[in-house]
Amino acid sequence: MRIAPGRLVYLGYGKYVRSDRIVALLPIEEERGPGRRTLVYVEGLPEPVVAGRTEATIVRDMVGPEGGAVELLRELQAQIKQVRPLLKASIRSEAGLDLDELSRRISNLTGEGEHEGDASDRLL
Template sequence: MRIIPDRLVALGFGKYVRSDKIVALLPIEEDRGSGRRTLVYVEGLAEPLVAGRTEGTIVRDMVGTESGAVELLRELQVQIAQVRPLLKSSIRSEAGLDLDRLAGRISDLTGEEGPAEGRPDASGRLL
């Protein structure tokens, strides 16, 4: 997961912290109740802030809802890289699904290069 920098994260009750300044989240187990769900440790503050939201909800705000989709795309890209070229060719001709092109589009969307094996270069040749 990647934290989206400069995103304001609501802690509840009018408290907000920048996502990239949150250092740690600790669920409150004792004296937990309304408005007391999570201790939020923030860079530059000696004491943690008490948040009225759960740590999972705070993390989702830090990384954005799109993070799950990106993780799924990365997993798909890894799986595509494991398919042998002959099978990719067969899938392409039988089903019209170009796995190499799909892997390239995933790289474009995520901004990250996937596994090199089985990925086409700029000219369309497989690496």
């Protein structure tokens, strides 16, 4: 993912920071609650800013429009995993569309390891 420079990122409760000034995001694990989700380390500030949004939401806003494409790919991959092996084989045979290969390619593009499916997913 590439950070969209100069973009204002909303941290919650009226706080905004420029996307290219954020150097680290750490989820708050203790005393987490409304208004306390993530510690945002900002270049030039001695202490982290407490954000009311999750680190994933902040990252999505930092990367800009292409972040939506990644989310769409993840959603597509989740849907592919719902397709039963026999139907996947039929789609591959009839339409030439290999859903398992498509899922692997999505994993490569998003930089995430594909979650292990059950053994029946790999049989067909």
